[in-house]
Amino acid sequence: MAWQRWVAWEWSGMRTSVGRALTESGPERDLAVQSLKAAGAAVLAWALVGWWWKAPMALMAPWTAVVLVQSTVYRSLRAGAQQLILIGLGTLLAAGAASLTGNTMAAMALALPPAVLLGNYSRFGDQGIYAPTTAIFVLAYSSFSTTAIAHRLFEALVGALIGIGVNALVLPPVHLRDVRENLDGLARDSAALLRTMADDMESGYDRTSAEQWYEGARRLGGAVQGLGSARRWTRESYRFNPGHRLRRHVSPPPDSRDSYWSGIAGRLESLTGTLVDTAGQWRRLAAPPDVVLGLLTELLGAAAEVCEADRAALTAPQPDGDARGEAMKRAWAAHGRLKGRLPDQDHETATAVGGLAAQTQQLLYALEAGPDQAGRT
Template sequence: MIPSAREAWHRVHGEAGTVGRSVRSALTGPGPERDLAVQSLKAAGAAILAWAVAGWWWQAPLALMAPWTAVALVQSTVYRSVRTGVQQVVLIAAGTVLAAAAAGLTGDTMAAMALVLPVTVLLGNWSRFGDQGTYASTTALFVLVYGSYSGFDILHRLLETLLGAVIGIGVNALVLPPVHLRSARDSLCRLPRDATGLLRDMAEEIEQGHERHQAQEWHRRARRLAGRLTELRSARTWTRESYRFNPAHRIRRPPGPELPSTEWDAAWERVVDHLTSLTALLAEAAGERPRFRPPPSTVLADVPPLLHALADVCAADRTALDSPERRERALRTRQEAMARSWEAHRRLKARLTGGAAPDDETATSVGGLAAETRQLLHELENARVA
């Protein structure tokens, strides 16, 4: 469906606003936007340097191969640059040799293409080569279209490719080599930050008398926390990879304190599971036709203080992760908030044993509420920042 002029304008305006915010972020402080800008400038610089050596100084017959390879090898990690460089050299060499052999065998460009392209495309689709596979077939096309497949030309193609690979890898490894520790730290901080916001909103809306659509929105937000865990696992993988073959990671000052162990991630995975179950229970016990009988108002009155205390625990975790100078104070605040959380849970549990649930259906919802919040408390205890 073709958008109207008004919709198209809003989309363009929104995209322009996003680009503007990204540019401001890159100029005003460290972050993923600045990292991306640095990598882009490095790739452009590597291509220019490769062209200066191969095209301007060396006067190579197909100097394009050098900057073409160099710009593609300024990857997000030094290890990835090296791995991609090996893949590209193999693919370009294969494409060059196969194209030259096909041209020599057939003596016709069209026939050589028909012979070599199916082979190089199949070779490029081999999973070992990942997204670099197109270099085999595109190199074969360059060789055949330019008609440069003598022994001298083949040697030049390989030397130009090696030159571009050395320059691309060298620029990435020696000029501000990328380390993704900041991305992992940002992902770590997002988990307790988002959980804090969710818990506070739940507490305030329960105090005001929540509706089913609000509880369903809590559940959706809790499920989105699982996506934060996926981002965190990916960021940790990128961080580990960015240290491989990186000559500067030992001399560059790390951005912030050491990351907590992966046991912290596992504890937060269980926290997210129980928070998701808690919000699902509250959603099923709300509205005009609930699946479970809603907990009595006397029980719900004890839930907001517990949720506020849990939000304070998560907020303290975020401070401890984000601000080394406030770490000790944040951990003391966390300990005090955990004590308040347990006290609020004891009051909630007392409602269950003290006659607040007069029938089985109500006992189910109140008991589920007490059980899920207890599990949540235990897992938050385990998720303490060491």
């Protein structure tokens, strides 16, 4: 039954995702590396400032270093600049309030409101907390003399330099995997959706099946947005990062593949939306006859093979272009026979079949472009 095949498809996708999480520990490995780097940066900062120099404000160095091992070198630099500014402003606010009031409680009441407001400024992001916490430390330990302020800023600067240096020079993060994983997921899910649609049409389909196809197509749109986010993340990871020169890596797939899969997802959403309108008691379009369903089954099955070939091409050094080409020929042949059925239909059925023919034609044109040519003029 259709619902059983749908459950099997959903379970297969879930099982594949869990299997990848267990066997491909890429993101977890990256997180572990960054965590160890942050801990190492903090230990190094303490060893230099606290153990060797015996600085009076040695806590500032590891406190600053540990949070500046960010997910990209660019973010480390940006966070470092923000953090130093906020530590300086928090220190000055606390010192100014203490000199005006001469009382710790009164100084806190005077310094913390502007410090918290400053910390909540959106441009400072997560680093905003350093303004009020620095003011609290300064007032709690009465360390607001000129010498103490100079030590605090100097040790924060040392910690920032150590944190940024460790992130940039020790296995600097270069986020390439996210783009490939998102592209692979889009290709896999597109092929699976097409295959499920083809299988369901062999025995007819109901409105529940059509709505499930439509929801699957809409999820592809969400995956396209995830791919765009991953692409921006990858570009950011290259900024100010020596990692793409110091470490061997494979360049991310070209941007044309993003446009290609975005087009496929959009065409599938339109096609499945039309199929929803042809199913159920309150359908808006006539149900396609069995002969049309047979042709759609052949067309969608061949389209699924094209998506599977495109997925294999992501990692294959020499993709099998012949298999993809043969699948495209079969898809176009089925589409030609589908259009040939239009004169045999009554007006209402011809409207529905014509709509499906138009939607599948747009899908095949999108597939014909290929992942490396989409978006080019």
